[in-house]
Amino acid sequence: MIDNEIITELEGIVGEKFVSDKPEINYLYHYDFITAEPEGKCDCVVMPNSAEEVQEIVKVANQYKIPIVPWVSGINFGSLATPRKGGIVVDLRRLNRVLEVNEDDMYAVVEGGITWADLQGFLEKKHPNLRAGITWSPPGTGVVPSCLCYGMFDLGMIGGSGAEFLNGLEAVLGSGELVKIGSCSISKHWYGRQPLPDLAGLFIGWEGTTGIVTKAAIKLWPRLPYNEVFTGATLRMDDGIPVMLKLAKAGLGIIDIVVVNLGWSQSVQNLNEKNVPKDAIEGGMPDFVCIIATQAYTAKQHEAQCEAIKEICKEGKIQLMSREQGVEAIDAPPTQVWGCWNFSRGGGGEWIGSYCSTGDIVRYYNLAREVCLKHDKPPQFYSRIMFGGHYCVARTNINFNKNDPSDIEKARNLLKEIHEEVQQIDGAIMYKSPKWAYQTHKEKIFPATGELIEKIRKLLDPNKIMNPGQGRGEN
Amino acid sequence: MSKRRVRNLPGMGISKITLAHENQKLERYQDLTHYQEIFFQCGKCGTCRTVYKDANWSKVCPSGEFGKFEAYYLGGKNLLTWAITTDKLKWSENLAKIFYQCSVCLACVQQCQIPEIHTYAGEWLMAMREEAVKVGYGPMPEQTKYTDHIMTEKNPYMEKNEDRLKWLPSHIKQSPDAKLAYFVGCTASYREQKIAITTAEILNELGVEFKILEKEGCCGSPVYMTGQTEKAVELAKMNVERFKENGIEKIITSCAGCYRTLKETYPNKFNLDHGIEVQHLPEFIRKEAKNKENIFKNQVQMKITYHDPCHLGRHMGMYKAPRDVLESIPGIELVEMTRNRHNAWCCGSGGGVRSAFKELSSFAGKERIEEAMETQAEAIVSSCPFCLNQFKSNIENDGIKAYDISELVRKAI
Secondary structure, three states: OOOOOHHHHHHHHOOOHHHHHHHHHHHHHHOOOOOOOOOOOOOOOEEEOOHHHHHHHHHHHHHHOOOOOEEEOOOOOOOOOOOOOOOOOOOOOOOEEEEEEHHHHHEEEEEEEOOOOHHHHHHHHOOOOOEEEEOOOOOEEEEHHHHOOOOOOHHHHHHHOHHHEEEEEEEEEOOOOOEEEEEEEEOOOOOOOOOOHHHHHOOOOOOOOOOEEEEEEEEEEEEOEEEEEEEEEEOOHHHHHHHHHHHHOOOOOOOEEEOOOOHHHHHOOOOOOHOOOOOOOOOOOOOOEEEEEEOOOOOHHHHHHHHHHHHHHHOOOHHHHHHEOOOOOOOOOOOOHHHHHHHOEEEEEEEEEEOHHHHHHHHHHHHHHHHHOOOOOOEEEEEEEHHOOOOOEEEEEEEOHHHHHHHHHHHHHHOOOOHHHOOOOOEEEOOOOOOOHHHHHHHOOOOOHHHHHHHHHHHHOOOOEEEOOOOOOOO | OOOOOOOOOOOOOOOOOOOHHHOOOOOOOHHHHHHHOHHHHOOOOOOEEEOOOOOHHEEEEHHHHHHHHHOOOHHHHHHHHHHHHHHOOOOOOHHHHHOOOOOOHHHHHHHHHOOOHHHHHHHHHHHHHHHHHHOOOEEEEEEEEEEHHHHOOOOOOOOHHHOOOOOOOOOOOOOOOEEEEEOOOOOHHHHHHHHHHHHHHHHHHHHHOOOOOOOOOOHHHHHOOOOHHHHHHHHHHHHHHHHHHHHEEEEEEEEEEEHHHHHHHHHHHOOOOOOOOOEEHHHHHHHHHHHHOOOOOOOOOEEEEEEEOOOOOOOOOOOHHHHHHHHHHEEEEEOOOOOOHHOOOOOOOOOOOHHHHHHHHHHHHHHHHHHHHHOOOOOEEEEEEHHHHHHHOOOOOOOOOEEEHHHHHHHEE
C-alpha cells in the first residue's frame, strides 16, 4: 500500500531518521498492547516536528488516499489509535513543547504530542505556583488526546471533563488546511473559545477522525497553599454515593471526588486479581471507597472546609482519613496506575466507561457488578463526580491475560455484556468507545444530529483518510 | 516504587495484602523463557521514559531520546521481546540493532513501578543480546572487531598486551608478596593512564601493600555486555586463574565496569565463585579515611558535580561512597545535577554503544556535559575511566573540566 516513492516523499518532509517502514519499529504501533480490541496494521510511522510538516504529511496521504492515524502514546482503553485500515501512523511525540504559559489568564499553550510528564515537569520547574488538571493515566500518555477524548482530570469538580480544559486549538484538517480555533484565531491570546462560534467541537469527541491537533491551550489553576486529600470508606455504594453528591453541591473547596469499589481499590494497591476476595458484599467488607480533594487559600478557610467535609461524611457514616493519618489513596498524579491493565498480571485491561447522570451511579455499578460476578471476575468500579456535581463518569474495568487468546475472547464477551447491561440506563454514553460500542451512539442518536455529524466529517475529511475504522470515522 | 497506597482500614480491612514481588520471585541472569510471563505485563505506558515523580520528570533514556521511536524505549523492548518469544516477530538485523542501540544503563527500569518489570527487565535486555548472538545477528560489527582483539591481546583498544603496563612509572612501589591487587582495567591502562598512576600513588601514599598483575587482562565487561557470554566466561576464567596463582585475596579497582564484572558478574552470572573481596576505589578510600586520621592534607578548592557511572550506581547500588569521599576533601564543594544517583543520565559509552553507535554515544555524552555545566560546577567528576574518557571526548571549548575521583583524591592526599 505504501511504496518506496511515498516513503521518500515522507522522508523529504520530516527527514529520513523520522520515517519507518521497518516491521520491528512498526510493530509497536499496530496494536495498543493493553486492550482486548483486535490488532491493526501499521504500514509506516512518521514523526513530524511542526504543524507545517503535519500539513505536508496529510497532503501526501490525501494525494494517495492513504489512511492516517494521529498517535501520541497509543494507549487508551478504546484502542482508538490502533490503525484499523493500515496506512501512516503520525507519531506526534516530537511535538512535545510548552510554547507559552500565561500566568494572568492561567493557561499553557502546548504542542499536540506533549505528555503529562512533559507538562508537569515544565510547570514544576518554571511555574510552581500553577498546576494542570491531570489524569490518572501514566505519565507518558498525551495531554491533548486526553482533552479531546473527554478524559477526566484530578480537578474534575472545578474544571469538568478534559474537553472543558481546552481554551483553543490549532489543527490540521483531514483536507490538509491549518485552522486556529478560539481567541487565538483572532489575536495572540489563547484565553478561551468564547465568544466566537465554538469550532473546538469539530475535534472534541471525534477520536482523530476530523484532523490532527498540533497545538492547544490548556487551562491551568493556582496551586493553593492549603490542601488535603481525604480517603473514606463505608460498606455499600448505595450508602456512600448520596453523601458524595451532597458534598459535591456544598462547595467546600472540593476539587475532586472519586469513588471506587473494593475491586478497583485492590487493583491500585499492587495486588493480584487471583489473590483477592471477589465480592466485598459477600465478605462483609467495605465496598465503597472515596477520595475527596479540597484546597484553600487561607488556613482558617481550609480548617472550616475540612471540618464541614468530615461532618457531612460522618452524618453519612463514612469514616474519613487524612494524609496526616498516613493514608493517601494515590500519589500525586501523573501516576503509573498500572493495576488498571495489570491487575490480573496479564497485561490486559479495558473498560466500559460512560458519562451519565449522577442519579444513575449506583444502578450503573450494580448492573456491571452482577455481570462481573457471573463471570467470576472481581467487579472494578470507578466513578468521578464532575463539575460541581453536574454530571459524572462511571466505569468498569476488566483485566485479562493478553498472552492468552481464550482469555482475550472471554474479556471481549464480558465487556460486550456489561455494555449491553448499562445501556438500560438512559443517558449512559460511552466515551473513548471502540468501534463496536460506538454503534450504540449511532443507533440512539437523534437522526438529524447523526446526519449533521456525518456531513461535518465529510467536509473535514473528504477523502476519508482520517483514522478510518475508529469512532466517527469511516467504517 | 510507590510509597503510599490505600491501606487496610483499621478494624475494617480493605483486603488481604499480597504484593506482586512477594508472589513471584524469579532468578536473575536466566534466559528469556524464565521471564516469559512478565514481558507482556508492560503496556508501553511510557513511565520508563522520564524520572518518576522527581527531577522535574526529566528524560532518562538516551536510547529512546535519540532513536525516538517506541522500539528504542524499554516499553518497546519489553513488547518486542514478547513478540520474539511468541513468534509474532522474527529475528532480523534491524531487531538486533534496536537492542544493541542501548547502553543498558537501566535508568528505565528504575522508573517502572510494575514490580516484576522494575526488578527483572534488565535481565531480559541482556538475555535478548545473548539470543541475538545465538541467532547470528549480534554483536554489532565494531563489537566483534574489539572482541576478537580482546581474545588475543586482552584489551579492546587495538593495543598490544605487552604494552599494558607502559603507564607504570618507576616511582610506584609494589609488594610482590601482596595479597591485594590493583586491577587497573583496559581504559586506565591504555587511554586514561593518569587514573592508573594516581590510584597507584594513592595506594603508595596510604602505605598499602599491593601489586599489579603482570598478565592482567580485560575483565570481559565489553564482551559480556554485548551478549557474548561464552567468550566473557573464557576471559573470566583466565583472570580468576591468574588471581589464584598470585595468591590474591582482595582486589581494588578504579573502573566501574571492572568492579561490576569482578564482583557481580563473575560469581552470579558466570558461577565463578572466586571468593576474592572486590572494592571500588572510593569504597576503599572511604574506609581508609575512617581508619586513619586526616588522610586529606591538602585543600582542593573546586566546585564540582559528580556523575554516577551506571555500572557503579544502578548496576551495583553504590551512590554514597564516592560522594562521601569527595565531600571529605577540604575545599571541595559538591553540587548535584538534576538527574543524579539512580536517575542519573548515562554518559553514553557503555554497553558497546560507543564503539557501534557513535552518534547516540556522543548525543548522550553531550547532554550530560550540558547538565553538568548547568550546575555552574568547574568540573564533572566520575569514578569510571570510560565515563571520563567519554566526557573528555565530548567537552567542547573547555566548557567544563573532567576528572576521575582518583585525581582529586591524589591532590588532597
